[in-house]
Amino acid sequence: MIPELGHYALVLALALGLIQAGAPVVGARTNDSSLMQLAASTAIMQFVFVGLAFLALIACYVTSDFSVATVYENSHSTMPLIYKITSVWGNHEGSMLLWVLILSFFGALVGSFGTNLPSVLKAHVLAAQSWIACAFYLFILFTSNPFVRLSQPPFEGRDLNPILQDIGLAIHPPLLYLGYVGFSIAFSFAIAALIEGRIDAAWARWVRPWTLAAWMFLTIGIAMGSYWAYYELGWGGIWFWDPVENASLMPWLVGTALLHSAVVMEKRSALKIWTILLAILAFSLSLIGTFLVRSGVLTSVHTFANDPARGVFILAILMLFIGGGLILFAWRAPTLKQGGLFAPISREGALVFNNLFLTTACLTVFVGTLYPLALDALTGEKISVGAPFFNLTFAPLFVPLLIVMPFGPLMAWKRGDILGVAQRLFAAFGVAIVVVALTFIVEGGRSVLAPLGIGLAFFIMIGALTDIAERIGLFRVPLLATWQRAIGLPRSVWGTALAHFGIAVTLLGIVGVSTWASELIVSIKPKQTVSLSGYELAFEGLVQRTGPNYRESAARFTVREGGVPIGTMEPSKRSFAARATTTTEAALLTRGFSQLYLSLGDVNGDGSISVRLYHKPLVLLIWLGAVVMAFGAALSLSDRRLRIGIPKPATKPMMQPAE
């Protein structure tokens, strides 16, 4: 009964979606406010019904109703409750349902909180949002229905893929989807603006919080995914330039560009057309990511051709929305009026520089990801594009961006003074040079890139702090006044500084781990000791244990530093009977921002085991930096100016922060 109710709720959501796709547009044409207002209610009810469908599916998993095909394929009665719930989205059908759940969630948010939006704009935004929703409801109902029943219910399920039985599955996909799908709002706003042919600074102010929220979730989502892969896959890599990772990186890069260009549009009403284009592209890349992962085209262009139903459906959605969006853009964009002029050396100029490099970086990832597929499809020739390609092409695009980053916020609007800004960054330059010199000496001149990388990270960090220090008059005015200014400073200024600071923290981690990481691959017998980077690990012996749905053999190690015990590490191998698979559970020992990483290999006949031991200096900074970035975004989001919408003209001068 429950699966049927869930299925029915989804159909009802589609029906509501179809109403919302048409009625508000008609209302906007005929100036019928009741038709336009309908959209807010249908948006909220869509979320309610998709939510009911989602709850129904969760209920099927929690009660282990193996008469439902997806439950049978992805669950097992002995799994812990948390994994029964997370396995809802640990498969294609369920993850698509999560996708539309989040899509309708954002629609409902616009419906209920977008009260300050002009009614025509709101009607168009919600209609566009519903076009996307309907396309995906149809996709789920026709090709990926999670509620399909089996005619002969099996007694036991086939278990969730063991490597997904991890808390990472509870955190990573929902966050990533909040980011991915969040960009749909910016897309709908862009479509609405193009339909109306009207776009102004207020539009940018309405779009920015949505983009910021999506960006925040995407940042955290990508970082958590990276950490999950780091500890789960057993070789301690942090980023693999895998197509599925690139699929999430591309919207992030364009979304970051969009955040910055929307600022220019809001403050100076320049870059309007460009901002609209970025809003369309950010969500288009999310759709492309969905297509890449969901269609099976990544494994091979031929598997895609063999089982085309889902792939072709998503491809059609892709062409409809990306093609439609871009055609609408090409048709209507020239009618939009361009705004304020600015000199190349100015805050706007710096943000244009940012946009140019971010979009080019995105293009690099895009070409690198799709080129092998396109070449294979067109000529049948197979090439590989992997990490060495991306490292070589991506870094030269990102480094200039990072160097310019501290200059941007210090630059004046319209016409800036680059020498003046450089002088104000004196402290940052000074610290950076000292850090480069110190690192170079400590390194003994072995590497030049590492000291420069560390120096750049410090330059950005001090540069971000310089902006704050100048605005609050640190050391220039009495401490109390400084404090008052710090409190009075718009939160978005703090947000910018924090986000830039966070990038530098991540950079520090990347440079640290790629320069000073050490590794040891050995066979070791019980009571033997291995040492790496000043740590000694004594192998005490193997322990056999039983978990709820697996058996594991764990190797127990005592870790000492300078003879003093500092902890134990127990890497293990788990074997899951239901799928007859084993997983490697690495053991991590955190020391400050660094980690010891121990992963268990084969157990040999003579009682010895092979292990891989890594020392990863500063590795935690990589993800901590992302958390700092997301916190900066959250701080920006809490800025009053974004919450309450456009300030009244009389109060406008006060809202401008002191430059």
Added chain:
Amino acid sequence: MWRRAFIVLIVGLLASGPSQAVQPDEILKDPALESRARNLSRELRCMVCQNQSIDDSEAPLARDLRLLVRERLTQGDTDQQVLDFLVSRYGNFVLLRPPLEWRTMLLWGLPPAALIAGLVGLMIKGRRQRPTTSGTEALSQDEERRLSTLVDGDLPRP
């Protein structure tokens, strides 16, 4: 979810038998050669895997290739010779960084071309905008001279 799909693929490969990437018994005694072997391994694709280098992969084929790379290195091959040998055997598919050829022209050329096109476009746009912002531009020499004569009060005689 992208990560998940990725992990699923890895698991598919793992299922063939639990083993590890680089094994203790593969490591060469000479640390210099071993480090060259590791660097080469990162450039080479495990052909049966999804976008994994033979350095990361647990597949038996990757192990064979790692051993092959080490064998060639101990026989005195240069890094380039090892790569050439593998390409002659498996084609360009084995290289994770494709060589620059006419077929990969767009792959290597598009990003820098886009960057340059963007920069040039911005410069042209900036140039076109300049006249409208010329309010504060300096006077030309001729204008300067005429202004000073005006201020001085005596017009130059024709």
